[in-house]
Amino acid sequence: xxxxxxxxxxxxxxxxxxxxxxxxxxxxxxxxxxxxxxxxxxxxxxxxxxxxxxxxxxxxxxxxxxxxxxxxxxxxxxxxxxxxxxxxxxxxxxxxxxxxxxxxxxxxxxxxxxxxxxxxxxxxxxxxxxxxxxxxxxxxxxxxxxxxxxxxxxxxxxxxxxxxxxxxxxxxxxxxxxxxxxxxxxxxxxxxxxxxxxxxxxxxxxxxxxxxxxxxxxxxxxxxxxxxxxxxxxxxxxxxxxxxxxxxxxxxxxxxxxxxxxxxxxxxxxxxxxxxxxxxxxxxxxxxxxxxxxxxxxxxxxxxxxxxxxxxxxxxxxxxxxxxxxxxxxxxxxxxxxxxxxxxxxxxxxxxxxxxxxxxxxxxxxxxxxxxxxxxxxxxxxxxxxxxxxxxxxxxxxxxxxxxxxxxxxxxxxxxxxxxxxxxxxxxx
Numbered sequence: 001x002x003x004x005x006x007x008x009x010x011x012x013x014x015x016x017x018x019x020x021x022x023x024x025x026x027x028x029x030x031x032x033x034x035x036x037x038x039x040x041x042x043x044x045x046x047x048x049x050x051x052x053x054x055x056x057x058x059x060x061x062x063x064x065x066x067x068x069x070x071x072x073x074x075x076x077x078x079x080x081x082x083x084x085x086x087x088x089x090x091x092x093x094x095x096x097x098x099x100x101x102x103x104x105x106x107x108x109x110x111x112x113x114x115x116x117x118x119x120x121x122x123x124x125x126x127x128x129x130x131x132x133x134x135x136x137x138x139x140x141x142x143x144x145x146x147x148x149x150x151x152x153x154x155x156x157x158x159x160x161x162x163x164x165x166x167x168x169x170x171x172x173x174x175x176x177x178x179x180x181x182x183x184x185x186x187x188x189x190x191x192x193x194x195x196x197x198x199x200x201x202x203x204x205x206x207x208x209x210x211x212x213x214x215x216x217x218x219x220x221x222x223x224x225x226x227x228x229x230x231x232x233x234x235x236x237x238x239x240x241x242x243x244x245x246x247x248x249x250x251x252x253x254x255x256x257x258x259x260x261x262x263x264x265x266x267x268x269x270x271x272x273x274x275x276x277x278x279x280x281x282x283x284x285x286x287x288x289x290x291x292x293x294x295x296x297x298x299x300x301x302x303x304x305x306x307x308x309x310x311x312x313x314x315x316x317x318x319x320x321x322x323x324x325x326x327x328x329x330x331x332x333x334x335x336x337x338x339x340x341x342x343x344x345x346x347x348x349x350x351x352x353x354x355x356x357x358x359x360x361x362x363x364x365x366x367x368x369x370x371x372x373x374x375x376x377x378x379x380x381x382x383x384x385x386x387x388x389x390x391x392x393x394x395x396x397x398x399x400x401x402x403x404x405x406x407x408x409x410x411x412x413x414x415x416x417x418x419x420x421x422x423x424x425x426x427x428x429x
Contacts, residue, residue, distance in 0.1 A: 031123065031174050034183050035115055039107040046146035054147025057140050060292070061133070061206040062284035066090045076100075076154040081127045082235040084220060086163035088127040096153035101145075109145040110138055115183050123173045125161065126181070126220070135186040135205035180221035199299025202292060203228075207284065212240035212276060213249075229306060232362065237424050238275050239362040241354070244306040248354060252301050259297040263288070265379030271355075272348055272383075274372045275363060282375035318412060324404025327397055331389065340409040346384045351409035361416045364402050365424040368393070395421040 046054075058064070067090045069078035077092035095102040101109065101119075108119045116130035117123060124130060166172045186205055188197040203209050204226055214222040215231035222231075230242030230249070241248035251259045254270060262268040263285040266278065273281050288296070335347040342349030350356050355363055371388035374380065393401065395418040402421075406413035 028174070031177050035111070035117075038105070038111055040105050041107075043106040043142075043145065043149065046149065050143050050146045051150045052147075053140075054143035054145065054150075056287070056289075057144050057206060058147055059287040060202060060284060061144075061208070062280060063093070063144075065279055065283040066128075067093050073154045073156075075148065075151055076156045078156065078159055083125075083127055083163075084234045085167040086161065088125050088161050088163070089159040090128075091158045092154065092156050093148050094151050094154040094156075095149045096155050099155055099157050100153060101148060102153060104145070106142050106145055110141045113141050113144075114138075114185075116177065116181065123170055123177065125163075125173065126176075129208040129211045131181055131222075132205055132208035132210060134181075134183045135201065137186070140206075176219060176221070180219070193298070195295045195298045196302060198292065198295035199297070202288075202296050203299050207296070209243070213243050214240075228303060232360070233276060236276065237362055238366055239358060239360045240276070241358060242306060243300060244303045246305065248358065250303070250305065251297075252303065252305060254301070256294070256297050256301065259300060260290075260293045261379070263293055263296065265377045266374040266383065267345070267380050269344070272374045274374060275366060278373060278375040281377065286375070286377040286379070318403075318407040318415060320404050320408045321400055321415075323397070324400040324402075325408075327393070327401040328404055328408075331392075332401075335386070340405070340411075347386075350405055351411065353411075356405050356411060357413045359414070361402055361406075361420055362424050364405070364416070365398065365421050368398055368402065369425055390425070395419075395425060398425075 064074050066079055066081055067077050068074045069076070072078055073094070075093040077090045079090045080087040081090060092100040094100040097103050104119050111117050112119070112124065112128075113130060113133040113136055115134070116126065116128070161168065186201050189200070192200075210222060210227060212233050213230055214224070214227040215229070216222055216234065220234065228243040230240060230245070232239050243249050243251075246253060251262075254268075258268040258270060262271060262273065263281065265286065266273045266281045285293070285296075332350075336342050336350050337347075340350035340353075358364075367386065369388060369390040372386035374383035374385070376383060389398070398421045399416045399418040403415035405411065406415065
């Protein structure tokens with residue numbers, strides 16, 4: 001009896017080993033499909049025009065935003081990019097031969113952007129948004145590389161990532177990439193205008209707007225690489241609102257000039273930016289030329305509109321609370337007005353404000369606790385700001401205040417609980 005059992009066990013083990021080998025081979029193939037041989041030849045001398053073009057494109061991609069530590073040298077790396085799986089540290093992009101990219105060829109740099117693979121072949125973590133940068137053209141990649149090579153070299157050793165097991169393993173990353181990543185160059189849509197296609201290239205590729213404005217699964221992947229339907233930004237717990245919904249951040253009904261003003265200056269008659277979007281305007285969109293801004297506006301205004309969902313039942317018939325009303329009079333009315341009307345060009349109106357009415361109160365909690373600050377831009381060099389109240393108001397008081405805002409002056413949104421405030425406060429620290 002033992003021998004047949006042992007034979008069956010041996011066959012099962014052999015089949016399991018063969019299946020594992022085949023699966024491993026499939027994962028390996030999926031991670032290298034489409035890659036061409038890498039040319040390690042040093043790049044040729046760059047022209048002035050190429051360097052200037054690269055500087056512009058690096059701004060469009062806001063590369064300096066991640067690759068600069070607080071108080072550090074621009075592009076020298078060291079900034080932690082928090083993820084649900086641990087911290088990923090942005091590397092040194094200056095042309096230092098020992099610690100930066102001084103020894104990289106154009107082909108190796110292109111492979112990093114297009115295929116998410118480092119100079120030594122190591123797989124890169126998608127905190128570096130190569131799922132978006134894969135759409136960048138080779139010409140633009142070479143220009144960005146030329147610009148980075150023109151910078152002064154900084155000798156600063158890259159800091160190792162601090163990721164939990166098994167997310168710190170290349171094998172786990174290879175499986176993730178096999179499931180969720182495929183190199184895909186941008187393909188213009190011949191049915192669209194040149195402006196729309198340029199806007200699509202910027203939004204979907206260099207601008208990597210999808211990196212924030214999309215929901216993610218438990219493994220940190222988006223269901224659609226072009227999804228812009230909104231999502232909670234991991235770890236930071238800010239909500240990047242849907243760019244396809246008129247009730248969130250859709251701009252299909254805005255005048256084109258107002259959308260351009262928001263991206264260029266951070267303020268528009270309908271809204272102003274704050275939180276993570278302030279960094280985007282500060283480091284990226286304010287530097288775009290009029291043509292590219294117009295192209296982005298055309299693309300964003302043409303996005304397919306999401307269905308407008310009716311307000312949740314929990315929000316119907318909500319009424320202002322006395323505690324929240326008192327807190328509003330004490331801390332908010334002087335700027336935002338007795339009826340939430342705001343001051344045009346200075347303090348946003350709260351009545352009918354889309355940010356106030358979002359289903360999740362995440363952004364409201366962050367703004368009250370951390371303060372609200374629009375970026376300083378050439379078109380708005382001295383923006384008005386809002387002080388933080390993290391040390392002034394308790395979780396219960398913040399909840400009462402926000403519930404009051406969401407139920408006053410015609411607003412009808414669900415109340416906010418102290419538990420929700422506590423949750424988002426913890427992610428602010």
